[in-house]
Amino acid sequence: MTNEALxxxxxxxxxxxxFTEEESQFLNIHVSPQNLHTLMSQLKSNPETQFDYLxxxxxxxxxxxxxxxxxxxxxxxxxxxxxxxxxxxxxNPVLDTVYDIWATAEFHEREVFDFFGxxxxxxxxxxxxxxxxxxxxxxxxxxxxxxINMILH
Amino acid sequence: METExxxxxxxxxxxxxxxGPQHPATHGVLRLLLTIDGEIIKKVEPDLGYIHRSxxxxxxxxxxxxxxxxxxxxxxxxxxxxxEAVCLAVENALQLEIPERVKVIRTxxxxxxxxxxxxxxxGVMGMDVGxxxxxxxxxxxxxxxxxxxxxxCGARLTMNYNVPGGLMLDIHPNFVKRVKDFIxxxxxxxxxxxxxxxxxxxxxxxxxxxxxxxxxxxISFGASGPVGRASGYSCDVRKHHPYSAIDKVTFNEVLKTExxxxxxxxxxxxxMWESLSIIEQLIDNIPEGEHRVTTNAVIKLPKGEFYQKVxxxxxELGVYIISTxxxxxxxxxxxxxGFSNLSLLNHIAVGGKIGDLVATMATLDxxxxxxxx
Numbered sequence: 418m419t420n421e422a423l424x425x426x427x428x429x430x431x432x433x434x435x436f437t438e439e440e441s442q443f444l445n446i447h448v449s450p451q452n453l454h455t456l457m458s459q460l461k462s463n464p465e466t467q468f469d470y471l472x473x474x475x476x477x478x479x480x481x482x483x484x485x486x487x488x489x490x491x492x493x494x495x496x497x498x499x500x501x502x503x504x505x506x507x508x509n510p511v512l513d514t515v516y517d518i519w520a521t522a523e524f525h526e527r528e529v530f531d532f533f534g535x536x537x538x539x540x541x542x543x544x545x546x547x548x549x550x551x552x553x554x555x556x557x558x559x560x561x562x563x564x565i566n567m568i569l570h
Numbered sequence: 571m572e573t574e575x576x577x578x579x580x581x582x583x584x585x586x587x588x589x590g591p592q593h594p595a596t597h598g599v600l601r602l603l604l605t606i607d608g609e610i611i612k613k614v615e616p617d618l619g620y621i622h623r624s625x626x627x628x629x630x631x632x633x634x635x636x637x638x639x640x641x642x643x644x645x646x647x648x649x650x651x652x653x654e655a656v657c658l659a660v661e662n663a664l665q666l667e668i669p670e671r672v673k674v675i676r677t678x679x680x681x682x683x684x685x686x687x688x689x690x691x692x693g694v695m696g697m698d699v700g701x702x703x704x705x706x707x708x709x710x711x712x713x714x715x716x717x718x719x720x721x722x723c724g725a726r727l728t729m730n731y732n733v734p735g736g737l738m739l740d741i742h743p744n745f746v747k748r749v750k751d752f753i754x755x756x757x758x759x760x761x762x763x764x765x766x767x768x769x770x771x772x773x774x775x776x777x778x779x780x781x782x783x784x785x786x787x788x789i790s791f792g793a794s795g796p797v798g799r800a801s802g803y804s805c806d807v808r809k810h811h812p813y814s815a816i817d818k819v820t821f822n823e824v825l826k827t828e829x830x831x832x833x834x835x836x837x838x839x840x841x842m843w844e845s846l847s848i849i850e851q852l853i854d855n856i857p858e859g860e861h862r863v864t865t866n867a868v869i870k871l872p873k874g875e876f877y878q879k880v881x882x883x884x885x886e887l888g889v890y891i892i893s894t895x896x897x898x899x900x901x902x903x904x905x906x907x908g909f910s911n912l913s914l915l916n917h918i919a920v921g922g923k924i925g926d927l928v929a930t931m932a933t934l935d936x937x938x939x940x941x942x943x
Contacts, residue, residue: 440874469789472879473888475903488877488890488905492789492803495810499875521792524913532626547619547942557627 418465418496420444426466427498430459443488443499453502454513460489460498461518467491468498471515474525476533478559479503483510483535504535514540532557584612589924591620597694597931598938600912609923614916622942629902634660634734634869637902642728644906645940647687648882650723651680653732658813659878659889660734663871671859672736673815674852678749679719679731680814681845685756686715687883688838688845691935695835696767698932699776704767711759718748734869736862749853753846760842768839777832781918781930784829791917792910795885796837797934801829807881819851831926834933870897884908884935908940 418426423444424436434456435447448456460468473488484503490496504510514537516522526537527546534555537543545552554561590601599620605613625644629637634656641652654676661668693708716726722742723729731738767773783793788801798805806823808816824840826833871893879888885907892901911934919927 442875442877471792472886473877473890473903473905475890475901475905477892477901486890488888492805519792520787520790520917521910521913524909528909547622549619556624 418494423466423496423498426463427456427460431456441499443497445499445501447501447503450502450504450512453500454515456500457487457515457518460500466496466498467493469493469519471519471521471525474522474529476529476535476557478533478557480559481505483507483533483558485512485529485535487515510535511538512536513538516540531555534558583607589927591617594698597936600936600938600941602927604924604927606924611919611922611924611927614919614927616912616915618942620942621939625943626902626904629899631898633897634871634899637899638733639728639730641904642730643939644904644943645882645884645887645908645937646727647690647937648683648884648887649727649729650676650683650719650731651880651882652887653730654680654814655878655880655882655887655889657732657734658880659876659891660869660871662878663874663876663891663893664734664865664869666735666863666865668736669859669861669863670815670857672861674818674856675737675741675861676732677815677819678849678852678856679722681848682715682718682749682752684883685842685845686712686719688842689715691838691883691932692763692767695932696773698928699773701767701770701773704763707759707762707766711756714748714752714755718745718752721745721748733862735865736860738862740861741856746853746856749849753850753853756842756846760839760846763839768836774832776925776929777835777933778830780831780922780926781933782828782830783914783918785827787914787917788829791914793885793914794907794910795881795883795935796824796834796841797885797911797914799824800826800833800837800933802827805886807879807886811879813878813880815852816848819848821848831929831933838933838935868897870895871899879905882907884937884940885911904943906940906943908936908938912936912941 431452437445460466468489468491470490470492472490475486477484482503482505487500489498529535531545531547532555584605584607587604589604591599601617603615625640638653638656641656642649644652689708689712693705696704720726722745723731783801785802788798788803794805809823821844824837826837873895876891879886888905890903891899894900919930
């Protein structure tokens with residue numbers, strides 16, 4: 418499916434979605450945290466889209482906001498789409514899990530929780546993946562400081 | 571008269587045992603927390619982070635040339651292919667035209683790396699299930715590739731041979747001859763692998779029907795590489811998103827449908843034959859030309875997002891760069907194949923025995939630094 422066709426189809430599901438193609442090789446869909454899970458289940462189950470392969474899930478600290486970037490591919494139709502979600506709450510960021518849609522998200526979301534401190538609703542086993550339980554702070558956030566272990570320029 | 575003996579002295583109850591972080595079958599520092607009932611596994615929970623170096627955070631501080639050096643330290647058995655992933659991402663972002671010579675050499679080196687990685691895997695796979703001889707055979711053949719790498723790249727493990735814009739140095743004058751010698755040598759040795767291990771009845775009993783992964787689960791868990799292909803899931807990045815000179819050669823994507831440990835084993839053995847064939851098609855046709863195009867000493871990527879995926883020996887490696895137009899990436903994420911392949915271990919190991927877990931893990935071919943990036 419071409420990016421234009423995808424945009425037209427997915428745009429009909431939820432009116433609030435924003436689409437961008439600049440500065441990226443894929444079609445980007447921006448979704449609000451409330452509609453994230455609905456959109457993701459649709460993208461997976463709709464026979465036209467069939468995005469059954471979540472090949473990358475990355476946390477990003479955008480400065481004001483914290484966000485997640487999902488890279489999705491369809492193994493039958495071979496098209497790719499990127500879904501982006503952001504939350505402005507840096508103190509207590511919470512998003513919905515997509516673990517029930519793609520099993521690989523369980524580990525990826527634990528990694529995001531470990532390094533960005535984003536919590537996931539309904540995640541089966543949300544605890545730190547790499548760091549120890551008593552670690553203070555979330556190292557991949559831009560405002561993280563560690564005088565002992567970090568070497569700056 | 572026979573009566574059924576009911577054991578009333580012991581109760582069946584679950585308990586925990588630790589496997590690792592120093593267990594030889596975990597191939598590095600991976601700790602598995604096993605919940606077992608007798609010898610039957612109820613749950614496998616990996617405990618990670620023993621060698622996490624936060625490469626992604628380091629990347630936010632480093633220049634793009636420096637980042638390439640860090641990638642060797644992730645999946646060290648696919649070092650060249652990891653280098654290539656970052657170089658391709660940077661080159662695509664800069665829209666650099668890369669000489670044909672570079673593309674062909676990168677593909678040859680990449681396939682040599684794959685064979686070398688699979689040789690090591692085959693050696694330790696045998697060792698994990700109790701056949702020590704394979705270890706020496708695998709390392710003997712891998713040694714020849716290491717020598718080729720040493721001569722051309724100057725290193726045996728962390729090569730750093732690819733740089734954004736091409737290759738650090740041109741190939742050594744002996745390269746073509748030595749690669750051909752290796753192909754001749756390895757074609758006589760690979761059937762030996764089959765005679766020694768593949769057909770071995772004890773080995774087959776340990777692997778056939780063990781750790782079965784269905785195609786649907788393989789896709790859902792994000793499995794890639796030989797793990798995905800053994801479940802009938804066509805996931806070869808070289809086929810679906812070709813890069814470098816891979817579109818100039820013909821090769822078969824090895825697919826099996828059984829999804830068990832033995833299928834994953836067979837896929838890797840077959841892949842070595844395919845890699846040999848790819849190298850054979852290219853080794854006599856390395857185009858003349860430059861081995862590198864000049865780039866700015868300080869590389870600044872344009873503002874935007876760039877994604878590059880390559881097929882390492884373990885599966886799909888993704889490099890996701892978010893650039894704000896400066897000399898460092900704003901965010902760089904490595905989607906490593908081992909990470910996703912490890913996440914399905916619990917799913918396929920439950921219900922089996924600890925011995926099966928060892929055989930299953932051997933065919934997942936985990937390299938822990940690739941998971942603990």
